[in-house]
Amino acid sequence: MDRRRLPDANGRYRERGFWDARYREAGAEPYEWLGGLSRFRRQLEAELRPGDRILVLGCGNSALSHDLYELGHTDITSIDFSPVCIEAMRARYAHCPGLRWAVMDIRALQFPDTSFDVVLEKGTLDVLMVEERDPWHVSPQAAAALHQVLAEVSRVLRPGGRFVSITFAQPHFRKPHYAQEAFGWSLRHAAYGDAFHYFLYVMCKGQRLASPDVALGRKLRQPPAPAAPAPPALPPAAADEDYLRAIEL
Numbered sequence: 001m002d003r004r005r006l007p008d009a010n011g012r013y014r015e016r017g018f019w020d021a022r023y024r025e026a027g028a029e030p031y032e033w034l035g036g037l038s039r040f041r042r043q044l045e046a047e048l049r050p051g052d053r054i055l056v057l058g059c060g061n062s063a064l065s066h067d068l069y070e071l072g073h074t075d076i077t078s079i080d081f082s083p084v085c086i087e088a089m090r091a092r093y094a095h096c097p098g099l100r101w102a103v104m105d106i107r108a109l110q111f112p113d114t115s116f117d118v119v120l121e122k123g124t125l126d127v128l129m130v131e132e133r134d135p136w137h138v139s140p141q142a143a144a145a146l147h148q149v150l151a152e153v154s155r156v157l158r159p160g161g162r163f164v165s166i167t168f169a170q171p172h173f174r175k176p177h178y179a180q181e182a183f184g185w186s187l188r189h190a191a192y193g194d195a196f197h198y199f200l201y202v203m204c205k206g207q208r209l210a211s212p213d214v215a216l217g218r219k220l221r222q223p224p225a226p227a228a229p230a231p232p233a234l235p236p237a238a239a240d241e242d243y244l245r246a247i248e249l
Contacts, residue, residue: 024084029061030061030062030063031060031061031062032062032063032064033060033062033122033123034122034123034166034167034168034198035192035193035198036062036063036064036067037063037064037067037068039192039193039198040166040192040198040200043190043192043200044120044164044166044200045071047118047162047164047202048068048073048118049117050072051075051117052073052075052117052118053075053077053115053116053117053118054068054073054075054076054077054116054117054118054119054120055076055077055078055079055109055111055115055116055118055119055120055156056076056077056078056079056120056121057079057106057119057120057121057124057125057149057153058079058080058081058106058121058122058123058124058127059078059079059080059085059089059101060080060082060085060124061085061088061089062122064120064122065078065089065093065099066093066096066099069093069096069098069099073098074097074098075098076098076099076100077100077101077102077116078099078100078101078102079101079102079103079104079106079109080103080104081103081104081105081106082103083103086101086102086103089101106121106124106149106152107145107148107149107152108152109152109153109155109156111156112156113155113156114156114157114158114159114161115156115158116156116157116158116161117157117158117160117161117162118161118162118163118164119153119156119157119161119162119163119164120163120164120166121164121165121166122166122167123166123167123168125146125149125165125167126167126168126169128142128145128146128149129142129146129169135169135173136173138177143177143220146177147177147180150177150178150180150183151182151183153183154182154183154184154185154205157185157205158205159205159206160204160205160206161204161205162202162203162204162205163185163201163202163203163205164200164201164202164203165178165200165201165203166198166199166200166201167198167199167201168196168198168199169199170199171189171199174199174201175187175189175201175213175216175217176216176217176219176220177220178201178203178217179209179213179214179216179217179220180217180220181209181214181217183203184205184206185203185204185205185206185207185209186203186204186207186208186209186210186213187201187202187203187209187210187213188201188202189201189202190202
């Protein structure tokens with residue numbers, strides 16, 4: 001990815017105009033944040049069932065939806081808030097009738113309750129954290145935005161459905177946000193990658209959180225403790241990970 005496409009401030013990753021401009025330049029040519037399906041296929045396929053209705057949040061120009069289609073998952077709806085992106089992806093994959101594309105805000109999903117068996121996101125929720133400089137003490141605004149999205153995900157998942165979140169956020173930073181009893185799901189995670197690990201979180205609707213996760217989630221609502229030492233800096237990112245280079249976390 002051309003480094004000239006980086007924004008001048010992390011906050012621009014949350015702006016539709018930034019992404020519209022980027023997609024006008026790149027079109028639907030596949031680009032993968034956090035790696036393509038081959039990096040986490042084993043972990044993801046364990047969570048998918050034949051005939052699953054799948055929703056992909058913040059699809060961007062990732063080939064993930066198409067790659068899953070090629071594996072036999074032919075009921076996939078992919079959304080993004082950039083109309084430029086969705087138009088390009090709809091044209092690129094017009095030959096795949098089971099792939100549907102829609103412009104939509106992940107904070108206000110326009111689907112009925114219990115519409116999907118699987119909701120999947122890869123790097124999309126990380127955008128909500130791009131202006132956070134202390135991962136131990138996330139701002140109330142970022143925490144509220146993430147909670148809003150997760151509540152929507154829980155709403156559109158059917159009982160027994162799975163929410164799969166793929167991110168570079170380590171468990172001690174991300175699990176408290178996912179481990180909220182109000183969402184009505186269990187929580188587990190796995191890591192993938194070699195020199196630098198990414199994380200795949202799985203939440204199953206209708207299963208109970210483990211007691212340690214309940215306690216972890218409740219801590220998120222408590223007053224912040226004294227500041228802890230800053231975590232170590234990220235290692236140099238690969239050439240195709242300009243997103244990670246620009247994010248402070």
